[in-house]
Amino acid sequence: MISAPGGNIAEVTAAVDRFALGDRPTEEFIAEMRRRFPVEPEVDALFTRKMRRRAGPAYQRITVDELNTCMVNMLTDLGIEEFTISGQRWFTGGVSKIQLGFTLEWRDDHGQVRKEDMVVRMDPSEGSNTTSRLREFELLQAFNGLVPVPRVFWLDRDARWFPEPALVYAYVRGVTKPSLTDSGRVSGMGTNFGPALRETLAEQFMQQLASIHTFDLGSRTFESMAVPRTGTTQSAEWQLNRALRIWEEDRCEDFALMDVAAGWLKRNLPPLDYVSVVHGDYRSGNFLFNEENGKISAWLDWERAHLGDRHRDLAWTTHRSFGHYTEDGRDYLICGLVPEDEFYDRYTAASGLSVDPDRLDFYRILNCFQIIASVTATATRVAKLGKSHQDVLLTRVKGMEPVTARELQRLLLEKI
Incomplete structure (x- = not known):
């Protein structure tokens, strides 16, 4: 007789059947996800298209x-x-x-x-x-x-x-890290720009983040982005529901820590005070620069951008995996550029916008939840079904789960 730890055979069978829906989602399942997790219209259309196409053929290499x-x-x-x-x-x-x-x-x-x-x-x-x-x-x-x-x-x-x-x-010419450094091998994680470049890049890094967050939204209409209402939690709800929908649609397992995190996030949605363009992945590794003069030549990877709370960017940019300690080991540098306290001071001076520690904490927890959903659920599911040109790398990034889960646990313990 097969025993089922923490439950009976019927419960395990139901869980297996539930997770199998991620491979071949039914219209009923898709409708349930849309009902439970309302998001921006463009995001809803993209996720619905993804799920309706999931049972289709695997990725075919294009020549x-x-x-x-x-x-x-x-x-x-x-x-x-x-x-x-x-x-x-x-x-x-x-x-x-x-x-x-x-x-x-x-x-x-x-x-x-x-x-x-x-x-x-x-x-x-x-x-x-x-x-x-x-x-x-x-x-x-x-x-x-x-x-x-x-x-x-x-x-x-x-x-x-x-x-x-x-x-x-x-095509924009530039590099993401100095040619002589061996740090930051993966996607800007831990890139050491060295003392000579650090301050030149840092000044541009801070000013350009401020320019993004203070963009005049009255000067342009975006077809693809909905504008959340200030004074409400709509912006935070959209971003949380996006992460929850990814988790529920793509995961292949239960994870109690994610349940705890989801509950805390739902109970602590922060209201929005100011609508910003949020880049979504503002960090080292996502800008190109001229190595000779240190001038940033292009910001890339705007694919996670949205209109919402600037603290989403601030929490992401200051994530520990993107930075490193100074050569003497005394100060931790955000994205390898500036100490954390200095980062917030310079951001406030450049943008004229405040930094709220409680909102930072909310988005730090949400960012951890999102990372785990991406690497444990989506990346695993996509690699399993052979839907991408990067199956090997998608499998490898699951190694980020335990480190991020430990950080999520630490953040939650400070709040609960």
């Missing part, structure tokens, strides 16, 4: 020739004339997107021949992050000239030309 055909079809339909595509090369790095560099020579609307290095950025069949290319396109357009960002050219929002939604933007 350079196939991408060439996609680009030729797109440019032809857009009325671009006399163009030549050359210099195609795959870009490595990152977990969730397929990226191909190429050079385009074409005659523009004014009859001038132009030549640009570009990047096509496209979703796999399913990635570790379900995000909007439209949102990314809109934000890169909005911040052009305000902070360093790649210049965008074209958007394939509904996969009309490419196998999945895609955008095309200008």
Whole structure:
């Protein structure tokens, strides 16, 4: 006879059946997720599309020739004339997107021949992050000239030309870490810029974060982003429900710590005092800089951006995994750039916005919950079903779970 620790056979069978729905979700299951976890319309549409497509075929590797055909079809339909595509090369790095560099020579609307290095950025069949290319396109357009960002050219929002939604933007030269350092090997984690570059980068880092958070929302309308109401908890609810929906749709197991965290987060939703553009992944590893003069040349990876509470960014940027201690071991540097107290002081001075410790704590806990949901649930499910070009890496990132769970436990113990 098989025993079921902590429950009976019927309960275990029910749990197995429940988690199996993640592989082949029914319309009833999808409807339940939408009802239980209301989110922004664009996020809801993306998650619903993801679940309805999940039972479909595994990821099929696209070739350079196939991408060439996609680009030729797109440019032809857009009325671009006399163009030549050359210099195609795959870009490595990152977990969730397929990226191909190429050079385009074409005659523009004014009859001038132009030549640009570009990047096509496209979703796999399913990635570790379900995000909007439209949102990314809109934000890169909005911040052009305000902070360093790649210049965008074209958007394939509904996969009309490419196998999945895609955008095309200008290639930006730069590095994410000094060429002589061996730290920060993975996605900006622990990157040491060295004393010479540190202050030059830090000043830009702080000013550009302030510029993002104080962007004049009255100057532009975003189709892809809903505006949460100030004085309410709507912004926090949307972000929490997004994380909860990911967890419930994708997980393959129960995890009591996540239940405790979800309960605390629901009881402690903070009201919003000011609506900011939130980058969503503002940290070292996501900006390029010129190594000779230390000038930041581009901010990348806007895929998690939304309108909401600036403390979501502040909590993410100050996450311990992105920084390191100074050479003498005395001070911990946020993203390898500035001590934490100095970070908040300089941010307040640059932005004119306050920093609320209680809101920081809420978003620190939510960020830990989101990380665990991404690496334990989504990454595992996507790798299991072979939906991405990064199956090996997606499996590997599950190693972040115990470290993040320990941090989540520590944060909760301080609050409960």
